[in-house]
Amino acid sequence: MRALGGAAPREVIVVGVDGSDSSRSALRWAARQAELTGAELRAVQAWRLPVTYGMPVDYSGGDFEGRAREELRRTIEEVLGEHSGIPVVPLVVEGHPSLVLTKAARNADLLVVGSHGHGAFAGMLLGSVSQHCVQHATCPVLVVRTADD
Known part of the structure; x- marks a missing residue:
């Protein structure tokens, strides 16, 4: 869709990352x-x-958001390399993954998720987060499966 009087706005791809093999493939x-x-x-x-x-x-000594931010940074670096030519906007958000992802993708052109991440039941073809995203996202959703799936 073109912006009035200008170039087309840049497309946005949102990808869910939790450090699992499936989310690494999605990234x-x-x-x-x-x-x-x-x-x-x-x-x-x-x-x-x-x-x-x-x-x-007592959670006063635990920086859960900071740990999540560091895990995301490390995962991006490991998967895409230190000097990737692809700029990535890292977002760390408190909440249930399925709700966080569908909200983050509200104005996106595509949402990409792994077929299952941490906490999935063994043998499931599609995890609960990816299933929720497929059913509730307002944009197209791509579910990436790993070779083990």
């Missing part, structure tokens, strides 16, 4: 697509406080 695919199309690539990692099952816990 690799999304980066290649961004390179081919000139799209902006946004790598999104969700984080949440650990579940405590009603027990009081």
Whole structure:
């Protein structure tokens, strides 16, 4: 779609990253697509406080967001290389991954997710996060499967 009186706006590809093999494959695919199309690539990692099952816990010493940010940075570097020519916008957002990803992709042209990430039940063809994204995202969704799938 063209902007009034100017060039077409840059396409946006959102990719979910959680460090799993499946999300690494999704990041690799999304980066290649961004390179081919000139799209902006946004790598999104969700984080949440650990579940405590009603027990009081002091989280004051835990920088969960900082750890998620470092994990995302490290994953991008490992998958795409230190000097990748593809600019990546890293986004770390608190919340459930399926909700974070569908919200981040609200105005995107494409959402890319792995077929299952951390916490998936063994043998599932499609993880709960990818299933939610397919059903609820407002843009096309590509689910990347790994060779083990």
